[in-house]
């Protein structure tokens with residue numbers, strides 16, 4: 554049986570992790586990643602890389618929890634292997650703090666991360682403006698390192714990677730049997746999907762190696778995430794804003810908010826501004842679609858719209874996309890056997 558040719562459009566966290574999952578789990582296919590941008594120039598490169606879930610209002614909680622758990626387990630295995638440093642994966646402990654007691658004292662993902670508990674009164678003394686807090690250990694990655702690691706894995710198993718902008722997925726029809734669309738915010742134009750919208754995020758990457766614990770304000774706007782090479786200070790969430798230029802006023806505001814939580818950051822050095830546009834959608838679009846032109850068909854699997862939580866669920870959504878690709882291959886095999894009869 555001939556190998557089925559799969560094109561994956563997009564080389565962010567979602568495209569590369571989906572391509573890796575397909576190439577490592579489906580034997581009867583060859584995988585090619587096609588993208589107009591690669592690391593270090595994708596939204597995924599800007600991500601803080603914290604496994605800290607964001608709720609998708611349009612997806613059942615049990616489904617989201619499964620994606621988070623699959624992602625946590627996968628990254629935890631990398632963390633415990635000799636690949637950890639190359640992949641940029643590490644564990645990090647810290648606090649999520651709240652000015653008022655949240656509705657969800659025990660979030661649905663509390664048994665996925667490690668050692669989840671309420672903060673003690675003693676711990677809360679460090680944050681006089683906050684009344685409640687949660688302490689836990691989760692996984693974090695240095696996203697540019699992880700993207701390079703995923704790309705290396707792909708090339709190592711014989712997959713191809715090409716730079717090209719796709720105007721219409723149908724362009725890929727003559728060369729590929731199945732297309733997997735992981736174009737993130739690019740799907741707004743590529744698919745004409747107006748349900749996906751940009752949410753601009755600005756962060757600072759600073760040198761402050763003495764900061765070892767993460768601190769996240771429960772409102773999701775202010776966070777301090779220590780990583781391997783730097784500490785990420787966030788952030789902003791600006792709906793319908795496409796600007797990739799850093800805004801100096803936002804940088805000052807971020808810095809001041811983070812210093813209010815961790816005053817030692819006043820001594821931080823080498824401050825760099827980074828901006829990304831989150832591909833936000835009520836629900837991740839994870840589904841099959843058959844494109845039809847002049848009686849010819851092209852099966853497409855969509856995997857885009859991960860918003861603020863792409864890193865936290867990427868392995869789970871990659872697995873689901875690969876399952877849908879498997880269904881497309883089975884349908885193509887069924888159609889070609891019927892044609893031979």
Ligand SMILES: Cc1cc2nc3c(=O)[nH]c(=O)nc-3n(C[C@H](O)[C@H](O)[C@H](O)COP(=O)(O)OP(=O)(O)OC[C@H]3O[C@@H](n4cnc5c(N)ncnc54)[C@H](O)[C@@H]3O)c2cc1C
Nearest residue numbers: 563564565567590597601602603719737739754863864865
């Ligand atoms: C400031 C910030 C901090 C964040 N922190 C976290 C975090 O800590 N934890 C977390 O879980 N998530 C975080 N996120 C969210 C996370 O970054 C996204 O969910 C994730 O990066 C989305 O990945 P993606 O691959 O879909 O998109 P992208 O990284 O944007 O990749 C899309 C790819 O598709 C390509 N493409 C698009 N259109 C076309 C086309 N027409 N032809 C060819 N190629 C095309 C692009 O070039 C690109 O390679 C953060 C986001 C921001 C902005």
Ligand SMILES: O=C(O)CCC(=O)C(=O)O
Nearest residue numbers: 601603605754776788861
């Ligand atoms: O929300 C967080 O705490 C992690 C960073 C993030 O996901 C974001 O800024 O979108």
